[in-house]
Amino acid sequence: MNIKVLGPGCAKCKTTYNNVLEAIRQTGVEAQVEKIEDIEEMMKYNVLTTPVLMIDEVARIKGRVADVKEIRELLTQ
Amino acid sequence: MEQVQSLVNEICPTSTQAWVKRGAILVDVREQNEVDQLAFDVPAIIHIPLSEFEIRYKELAMDKELVLVCRSGSRSLRAAGFLINHGFDPVKVVNMKHGILRWVQRGFPTKGDLSGIVDMNTGGCCDHGGNKGSGCC
Numbered sequence: 001m002n003i004k005v006l007g008p009g010c011a012k013c014k015t016t017y018n019n020v021l022e023a024i025r026q027t028g029v030e031a032q033v034e035k036i037e038d039i040e041e042m043m044k045y046n047v048l049t050t051p052v053l054m055i056d057e058v059a060r061i062k063g064r065v066a067d068v069k070e071i072r073e074l075l076t077q
Numbered sequence: 078m079e080q081v082q083s084l085v086n087e088i089c090p091t092s093t094q095a096w097v098k099r100g101a102i103l104v105d106v107r108e109q110n111e112v113d114q115l116a117f118d119v120p121a122i123i124h125i126p127l128s129e130f131e132i133r134y135k136e137l138a139m140d141k142e143l144v145l146v147c148r149s150g151s152r153s154l155r156a157a158g159f160l161i162n163h164g165f166d167p168v169k170v171v172n173m174k175h176g177i178l179r180w181v182q183r184g185f186p187t188k189g190d191l192s193g194i195v196d197m198n199t200g201g202c203c204d205h206g207g208n209k210g211s212g213c214c
Contacts, residue, residue, distance in 0.1 A: 008151070040082040043158035048130050063128065 001031040001075070007051035009037045015065050016051040023071035031075070085157040086171045090180045093144050093173045097121070101142035106130060106156045107177075114193045117146065117177065118186035127152045134160060142169045149176040 003020055007013025017035050024031050036042060045052070049063030053071070060066075060074055088096065097103065103122040105112060112124055125133045127147070137143060137160070145153035145160075150173060157172040173180075181187060181194050 039154065040084065043082065043084050043155060043162070046159050046162050048127055048152075048155055048159055 001029060002056050003031050003033045004036055004054040005033070005051055006036045006042050006045060006047050006054065008039070008042075010050075012065050013037070013051040016053060016061075019066055019068045019071055020053065022068045023075055026068065027072050027075050029075045082154070082158075084161060084167070085154055086167060087150070087154070087174045088144065088171050089174055090183050090185055093146075093180075094185065096142060096144050096171070099142075101144050102138075103173075104137065104143050104145050104153075104156070106145060106147050106153050111148065113189070115177065115181075115187055115189035115191060117180065118188045127156060130156055130159065134163065137165075139165055140169075142171075144171055144173050146173045146180075147176045149178055150174045151176075 003024075005013060005017045005020060007016070013035075017033070020033055024033065036045075042050070045054070045059070047062075051061075051065065052059050052063070053061040053066045053074075055074055061070070066074075093101075093103070097119050100121070103117055103119050105117060105122060105124045106127040107124075108126045108128060109124075116122075123137065125136065134156075143160070143165070145157040147153040147156075153176065154172045157170050160170050161167045177187070178194060181191060
């Protein structure tokens with residue numbers, strides 16, 4: 001599984017990233033996690049509102065912090 | 078913070094004035110509460126908040142020159158990139174760097190209350206009038 005957190009590096013993006021790490025720890029899912037802060041890279045994904053949580057190249061949550069519980073659910077679907 | 082990228086052409090507020098004079102439309106992607114407080118005073122402007130941009134961008138004419146604007150130039154940069162990725166002409170769609178903050182500094186026309194700009198200037202990258210609708214920055 002490939003997970004990306006897209007955002008300019010603000011507090012909301014960092015919280016989302018940390019929540020992803022925690023959800024992975026809780027579920028034991030094997031995943032590569034990447035934080036994308038580069039604007040050029042973000043625009044390739046057509047990002048408007050951030051943070052964006054992408055799982056296997058699909059944007060699952062946009063424009064808000066994803067909490068650990070919902071990330072856990074997304075990881076185990 | 079300067080954001081280096083090559084997808085979107087960027088122009089300064091002074092060049093934006095020239096674009097406006099020749100008929101370009103400003104596209105303001107700030108949220109409603111921000112626009113209510115202080116708006117660009119130009120002949121042709123469309124307001125599409127970034128939080129609604131994904132569903133409303135088709136309201137924009139593809140054959141017109143469009144200058145995307147926001148508070149600091151960050152949100153409008155993403156919106157301009159979004160338009161170009163959706164087939165808009167990168168020659169006709171540009172981002173105005175530094176947003177309304179620099180526009181005000183240059184003394185260009187606005188409508189509304191300038192005090193918020195002074196307050197916002199002291200804030201971090203995500204502070205723009207307590208706005209909750211635009212996501213981060």
